[in-house]
Amino acid sequence: MIEGLNPQQQAAVTLSSEHALVLAGAGSGKTRVLTTRMAWLIQTGQASPYSLLAVTFTNKAAREMLTRLSAMLPIHTRGLWVGTFHGLCNRLLRAHHRDAGLSQTFQILDSADQLSAIKRLLKNEGIDDEKYPPRDMQYFINGAKEQGERPDDMEAWDPHRRRQIDIYRLYQEQCEREGVVDFAELLLRAYELLVRNAPIREHYQRRFSHILVDEFQDTNALQYRWLTLLAGAGAPIFAVGDDDQSIYAFRGADVGNMKDFERNYARGRVIRLEQNYRSSGHILDCANALISNNEDRLGKNLWTDSGHGEPVRIIEQPSDQLEAQWIVDEIKAQIDDGSLRQEIAVLYRSNAQSRMVEHALFRAAIPYKVYGGLRFFERQEIKHALAYLRLLDNPHDDTSWLRVVNFPARGIGARTLEQLGDLAREHGISLFRAVPFVPGKGGGNLAAFVQRIQEMRFEAQSLSLPELIEHVLHHSGLLTHYLNDKEGADRIENLKELVNAAAMFAAEENMEGLPAGVAVQMPGVGAEPSDTEDDPFGLADSGLTVAAALSPLAAFLTHASLEAGENQAQAGQDAIQLMTVHAAKGLEFDTVFVTGLEEGLFPHENSILEQGGLEEERRLMYVAITRARKKLYVTLAQSRMLHGKTRYAMRSRFLDELPDAHVKWLSPKVRQRMPESGWHGDAYSRPSTNAIAPMAPRRASSGVTVGEQHFRIGTGVAHPRFGEGTVIGLSGSGQDAQAQIQFRDVGLKTLALGVAKLTIL
Ligand code: ATP
Ligand code: MG
Numbered sequence: 033m034i035e036g037l038n039p040q041q042q043a044a045v046t047l048s049s050e051h052a053l054v055l056a057g058a059g060s061g062k063t064r065v066l067t068t069r070m071a072w073l074i075q076t077g078q079a080s081p082y083s084l085l086a087v088t089f090t091n092k093a094a095r096e097m098l099t100r101l102s103a104m105l106p107i108h109t110r111g112l113w114v115g116t117f118h119g120l121c122n123r124l125l126r127a128h129h130r131d132a133g134l135s136q137t138f139q140i141l142d143s144a145d146q147l148s149a150i151k152r153l154l155k156n157e158g159i160d161d162e163k164y165p166p167r168d169m170q171y172f173i174n175g176a177k178e179q180g181e182r183p184d185d186m187e188a189w190d191p192h193r194r195r196q197i198d199i200y201r202l203y204q205e206q207c208e209r210e211g212v213v214d215f216a217e218l219l220l221r222a223y224e225l226l227v228r229n230a231p232i233r234e235h236y237q238r239r240f241s242h243i244l245v246d247e248f249q250d251t252n253a254l255q256y257r258w259l260t261l262l263a264g265a266g267a268p269i270f271a272v273g274d275d276d277q278s279i280y281a282f283r284g285a286d287v288g289n290m291k292d293f294e295r296n297y298a299r300g301r302v303i304r305l306e307q308n309y310r311s312s313g314h315i316l317d318c319a320n321a322l323i324s325n326n327e328d329r330l331g332k333n334l335w336t337d338s339g340h341g342e343p344v345r346i347i348e349q350p351s352d353q354l355e356a357q358w359i360v361d362e363i364k365a366q367i368d369d370g371s372l373r374q375e376i377a378v379l380y381r382s383n384a385q386s387r388m389v390e391h392a393l394f395r396a397a398i399p400y401k402v403y404g405g406l407r408f409f410e411r412q413e414i415k416h417a418l419a420y421l422r423l424l425d426n427p428h429d430d431t432s433w434l435r436v437v438n439f440p441a442r443g444i445g446a447r448t449l450e451q452l453g454d455l456a457r458e459h460g461i462s463l464f465r466a467v468p469f470v471p472g473k474g475g476g477n478l479a480a481f482v483q484r485i486q487e488m489r490f491e492a493q494s495l496s497l498p499e500l501i502e503h504v505l506h507h508s509g510l511l512t513h514y515l516n517d518k519e520g521a522d523r524i525e526n527l528k529e530l531v532n533a534a535a536m537f538a539a540e541e542n543m544e545g546l547p548a549g550v551a552v553q554m555p556g557v558g559a560e561p562s563d564t565e566d567d568p569f570g571l572a573d574s575g576l577t578v579a580a581a582l583s584p585l586a587a588f589l590t591h592a593s594l595e596a597g598e599n600q601a602q603a604g605q606d607a608i609q610l611m612t613v614h615a616a617k618g619l620e621f622d623t624v625f626v627t628g629l630e631e632g633l634f635p636h637e638n639s640i641l642e643q644g645g646l647e648e649e650r651r652l653m654y655v656a657i658t659r660a661r662k663k664l665y666v667t668l669a670q671s672r673m674l675h676g677k678t679r680y681a682m683r684s685r686f687l688d689e690l691p692d693a694h695v696k697w698l699s700p701k702v703r704q705r706m707p708e709s710g711w712h713g714d715a716y717s718r719p720s721t722n723a724i725a726p727m728a729p730r731r732a733s734s735g736v737t738v739g740e741q742h743f744r745i746g747t748g749v750a751h752p753r754f755g756e757g758t759v760i761g762l763s764g765s766g767q768d769a770q771a772q773i774q775f776r777d778v779g780l781k782t783l784a785l786g787v788a789k790l791t792i793l
Pocket of ligand 2: 062
């Protein structure tokens with residue numbers, strides 16, 4: 033099992049049972065070591081498969097871990113505690129739903145659902161959503177939860193914050209009333225369950241003999257506490273990670289956890305792996321050079337003995353359309369040369385970039401899969417269908433209710449809904465329950481909707497999961513609605529795909545079955561004897577067979593919330609892989625295209641002015657580069673359509689950080705330093721020969737004069753509505769002059785200088 037591993041890897045796999053940290057760069061075999069250690073612990077009898085808890089970052093990574101494990105050992109992987117933090121917490125909460133104060137069929141709100149729940153709350157409470165923007169509140173609430181804070185734990189040091197805490201409290205009450213749980217809540221609830229309930233906590237502490245964590249650099253404060261709590265005094269934590277790949281700080285991840293873990297737990301047991309087995313030399317050297325521009329690193333060195341390989345190729349195209357076309361032509365050539373489609377990945381910084389590449393691939397008839405992002409389960413029509421299904425499962429789910437009560441239109445107006453909402457609040461009941469209180473025609477229409485839902489619930493009882501979904505698509509009126517919609521064809525395709533997804537899901541659930549002897553009973557813990565009503569087989573208690581204890585529909589809905597589209601990639605393997613750089617973490621491909629290397633895009637404009645933002649972007653670029661085994665292409669466009677606007681940007685500063693010796697420019701590498709541009713010191717202007725030169729931003733050295741004011745790149749400005757910002761791009765002259773301004777609060781705006789009332793700071 034450990035043959036073929038290098039001595040450091042072997043040492044890590046066979047460590048004694050103590051806390052340890054493997055700190056190593058990309059492609060050095062961290063994940064392989066972690067998986068091999070699991071197999072080794074089982075093989076040598078130090079642990080039973082069910083006494084291991086392994087956490088990874090994405091569902092895809094968790095699946096891969098199980099696949100690797102079953103390739104090494106002849107064991108059933110079903111029922112193992114291997115998954116994402118969210119997946120594992122979900123499982124804990126389903127098993128102990130009563131102790132956690134939840135109904136067994138609690139629904140999971142994804143981030144869009146959460147946002148609409150917050151909007152609804154603000155409206156109902158008459159709270160000014162300009163003062164308390166829903167997105168900010170979402171960030172506030174999730175941030176608090178990620179720190180493990182409930183409203184009562186939080187200090188209100190000014191009136192604004194006091195109000196935010198109030199809104200958090202009201203939001204939480206709303207979730208409780210509706211029986212829904214957001215992503216951050218999954219973690220916090222599961223943590224609180226373990227903290228408060230000693231028998232449950234001790235049970236799991238006894239049960240897990242070893243805890244293993246991949247991508248440790250991206251754990252947040254709460255996840256870290258959850259892990260150390262579960263470990264208790266007995267179970268060693270084996271953590272692997274790479275501080276240079278910490279890319280989730282914006283979601284509360286704290287790379288400081290690594291230092292803390294080293295100091296408090298893994299003292300003296302830090303293993304470093306330095307040989308990279310993934311990428312060829314030029315690629316690795318580019319990655320090393322790029323990341324060396326970051327400060328405050330834990331410090332690592334990566335080398336490879338696989339030779340230089342091919343240089344990293346860089347190409348600049350006039351537009352994003354041509355960029356996409358070039359990529360697709362190159363992909364075609366590689367496929368003709370015998371490359372496998374699933375070994376080719378196109379990575380991008382922002383989801384919005386995928387459409388252009390998708391379009392080009394589509395026209396070239398090359399199959400592709402989009403991971404994450406415009407996720408299947410996030411599409412409008414799918415969310416509508418899921419909302420109906422959720423209502424069948426739990427009619428008190430107000431978010432789902434509001435999504436479809438008048439979709440397709442059935443004459444239920446805003447006034448009726450407002451009335452319904454008021455009545456529900458007055459009586460402290462769900463919207464569904466409040467229907468009989470609504471008088472008049474509106475009340476009649478609502479009652480008809482309730483009737484329809486009830487009928488569907490009744491008919492659903494005799495149907496299999498895919499049949500049930502088909503039934504709902506017909507009887508909800510969704511299919512008819514989209515049939516009459518001009519752009520409905522795609523949506524109908526997607527709805528059909530939902531039936532397929534359910535069929536696949538059902539088949540997988542049945543096929544895997546349950547391993548014999550897994551359902552360990554846990555007498556006396558958690559649930560009272562009366563639990564038999566919900567759970568006649570006592571399955572929930574074992575914590576192992578939770579999916580089986582849920583109805584197929586509830587299990588599928590959970591799957592839909594948690595996996596949000598990842599399964600489409602699972603199904604069709606032989607396709608080009610499209611995903612954001614974030615989603616590519618931990619994965620590897622023979623050929624990788626990293627696209628959109630433009631200032632404002634990569635590094636992303638939102639991060640540039642933020643403290644530490646640029647370093648996080650650089651780590652993201654490091655992750656992107658290190659996904660490639662043999663061929664790496666870096667592409668950029670001089671102009672790009674994003675969110676309906678054409679934008680022009682400078683070359684990304686990251687291009688300048690790749691050493692000449694390891695790259696090859698396929699387009700002219702005309703570089704012009706921009707003097708005096710303090711803010712954009714490292715960026716380049718576009719070659720003067722480019723096809724769209726007249727429209728390109730003026731170079732910074734001269735700037736633009738409008739009236740009495742002189743603007744340059746880097747000029748600080750204030751706008752009466754948007755607040756303070758910095759000029760990052762200029763174009764045109766005189767009355768036609770335009771500036772791209774990065775505002776501190778509202779992001780990037782393009783303003784006509786002759787019109788905008790700007791003050792130079
Ligand atoms: P990342 O930081 O990107 O998650 P990682 O450190 O987890 O990377 P792995 O994915 O475990 O790295 O390994 C990278 C590649 O190198 C894999 O294909 C793995 O099978 C291979 N590999 C790891 N160790 C060895 C070894 N000793 N001999 C040959 N190949 C190896
Ligand atoms: Mg890994």
